[in-house]
Amino acid sequence: MLLDRDTQYLKSIDLKRENISSYRNFPLNLPVIQHFRKLDFHPNVTYIIGENGMGKSTLLEAIAVSLGFNPEGGSLNFNFSSFDSHSNLHEYIRIAKGGFRPTDSFFFRAESYYNLATNIEELDKGGNSPRIIDSFGGTSLHEQSHGESFFATFIHRLQGKGLYILDEPEAALSPLRQMSLLARIHELIHDESQLIISTHSPIIMAYPEAKIIQLTEMGMEETTLENTNHYKMMEQFFEDRDRLLHHLFGEANKK
Known part of the structure; x- marks a missing residue:
């Protein structure tokens, strides 16, 4: 079943402009913030795209942190820090939630995925049962190729009826795997999931009827795949x- 405007988990994001005294310093000096306008999320999948430096990852990180996720990724239960480098943009955004709550949630961040995999290994050394890695397919993420470990997360850990924030999920995936991820996105959407995805891949951003928000030096604009x-x-x-x-x-x- 698909989520719709009445059942989606996240409705929109806006700036708390009343809390901003200057746009001169990072991250408030990013074009996306200086020219920000209220963004209404698609009930199924919203893509945030743009060239390097436009603020895609910073914006996704702020959304995730404001929702209670660890800045380096994982579920809401992960609480670790390899290097405290996340911005304070979450302090300046306002997220409107829907009336329904997801039963699953995950923040996937390619940049710090290795740190997440290491934290899982450390937590599982305690001998707890079930092991955390079992929800990722049971095989150590460090004992798989980069692409295989990414895909294990998408296939096993994302369980449906969830809110999923994916930052550059294509980073370690071949074109064939990117198409497989597109099929996985379709499965999740039809299992009452909502996804917000930052990507550089035209394959990943090809999901039909999705909302594509392109970030440029002029701010943000909604566009179509062919016009990106x-x-x-x-x-x-x-x-x-x-x-x-x-x-x-x-x-x-x-x-």
Whole structure:
């Protein structure tokens, strides 16, 4: 069953502008914050996309932290810190929740996934039963390839009827695995899940009827897959690869 406007877990996000005295310092100096406007989440999947430095991960981190997740990822029960580097943006955002609550939740962050896997190993050394790793498929995440361990989380740990925040989930996935993740997203959506995803992958952001929010130097705008910079760049590359490579290599030779 799909969530809809009446049953979705997260409704919207806005700025607490009354708490902001200056936009000069990070993270308030990010274009997405300086030009922020209220964002209504799609009941099923919302993509936050944009070039590096536009604030995608910082925004997702703020959403996750404000909801009670560990900044480095995991479920609401994880409480560890390898390096305290998260911003204080969560102090300046206001999230509107729906009337229904998810039965499962998870914040996946590619950047700190290794730290999460290590924390699971340390917690399971205590001999508790069931082991935490059992909910990730039972095999140590450190004993799998990077991509396999990512996918084990998506397949085993995300159990449905949940709220899932995924920051660059494609980071270790081959194109084939990215398509498999797209199929997994479809399964989760049809099991009453809502997802908020930051990605650079046109494959991942191809879910039908999803909301795509593109971050640029001018702020944020809703767009379609075909109009994203990511899609246009890949389309240009594959349709006229020789010309594009000639231009790229010519620029490199000038340096």
